[in-house]
Amino acid sequence: MRDRLIHSRFFDLAAPDAAGTSVISWAGGLQAVKLSGELPPGWCGNLAVALSHRKISIVRGFARRVVDHRWIAELHVLPSEPRAGLSEAEYLSLAWSPPAPEPPAEIALDSYYVDSSPESGQYLFLEVHGYDRVGFLASLLGRLAALALRPEQISLETWDGRALDAFHLKDAAGGPPKPETARALSQALDALRQDQPGRRHPAPV
Incomplete structure (x- = not known):
């Protein structure tokens, strides 16, 4: 999984200064949404929450902050209704629009791995x-934001009903997160483990 964060399988690393989008639609409603250029802090969380409200699943993707507020990203999304896909302008607008505060959706984890060793560098x-x-994804990003953790790179996969997501994270100031933040993250994720006593499998929506 970590190798997917080192290089993009989807697109070239060059990103224009101005934010832009392109959307490719395939049979069955699946769309490839590419975003590049300047995007606001928290843009991925903004977009993920808005898509969840519209019952649009993010099935795979990759995003990387190139420099400053410039990003490259490609998300493959699947609406619950084949004709419910959005336009380029709508996806970009949602990325720039913070949603109203709300509790994160209930999710359940099979496992997780947190690494703050030198191998992870400043992340x-x-x-x-x-x-x-x-x-x-929206639920995960909301929980990370609550700990003042911001993704610098994101890799998303869905396979056989399971999400396999990976993140390189920094603190809100752009520096390496402190050890106590890593411990707090582990504690928060422990509470989401399916094998915790009394924990129920979340119902699909």
């Missing part, structure tokens, strides 16, 4: 495996 590396549902 806190996080990998999670869990039961996929609409809003899975």
